[in-house]
Amino acid sequence: MGIAEGSLYKAFRDKRGVFLAAFERYVMLRSERLAQELANTRTGRDKVRAILAVYAEYSHGKTGRRGCLVVGSAVDLASSDPEMAKRVAAVLASQERRLVEFIREGQEDGSVSSRLDAAVSARLLLCVAQGMRVLGKTGRSRGEMASLVDSALKLLD
Amino acid sequence: MGIAEGSLYKAFRDKRGVFLAAFERYVMLRSERLAQELANTRTGRDKVRAILAVYAEYSHGKTGRRGCLVVGSAVDLASSDPEMAKRVAAVLASQERRLVEFIREGQEDGSVSSRLDAAVSARLLLCVAQGMRVLGKTGRSRGEMASLVDSALKLLD
């Protein structure tokens, strides 16, 4: 075992404390990984593509089957734990805002149609991303997931 | 209580038996509701729109917060219960096939671009639908969900 029960209860108040810390850590790691991918992008469209590509990567094979802690928390905890509901909503809202930002950026650099409603498009792309993680639970190949990325970008035309 | 413990164990083998029956019933009810909505459609694109509209309806407000049993099963049970994993995968695959069918239908009646890869587009639209149910867990308005429908249909252009 990586950590013993005795030490665990010295480091964390209770089971929920462990989970909150794990959730926070999960979100942070995922955010760092995304930032890393975003470093190699130029246009707004490229940034949206990078986000979707990361989700496609996470959603395939074994990793996909393991699932996403944010989605799992939304599904399992949001109805019974108001604090967790708040945190999950905050994470999704943050991703949504980032998508809005990248879409607007794309509209300025010409890589995204200026006729689009950035808010609606961002929400829709967030659905695509979270939906990937749901489909990924049923075991999908890298190809199945990766092919969704470019097709989804059609939404920005 | 609607049903007593004594009677419950006479009608079902165990807890899992209750769940399997509930799952089956849930899928059937949802399928009937969808068939009802599809009755008033003409083109392939209209049929896709109907599917998305039903998901948007289910995903908003209180119903959205309650969540979807299929998504919940995918997230919670698919990793630990192979039989449930199979059932969840079967339900999603069935919806995916139906979307493929409607897209092809749309390509023939001219309401959907013939340049599209029907399989990829169907998978992508399924992501949108399942993603709506995830976002819906965080409490979204009818308007927020409904506006996604027409935007998503852009994928069929």
Add this chain to the structure above:
DNA sequence: GATAATAGGAAACGATCACTTCCTAATCAA
């Protein structure tokens, strides 16, 4: 109305779970 079948529900069971207590072993600073 008698009889059989079914629903309702209390009580108890073993198992598991989250958690506490308490003691020992390892680590580290002085």
Add this chain to the structure above:
DNA sequence: TTGATTAGGAAGTGATCGTTTCCTATTATC
């Protein structure tokens, strides 16, 4: 090396859970 802090871990506690047993109402059948 000594003394103090921290990790590891066994054992026990109370609560909850899934399930079984058994008995009493209720309902349906003839």
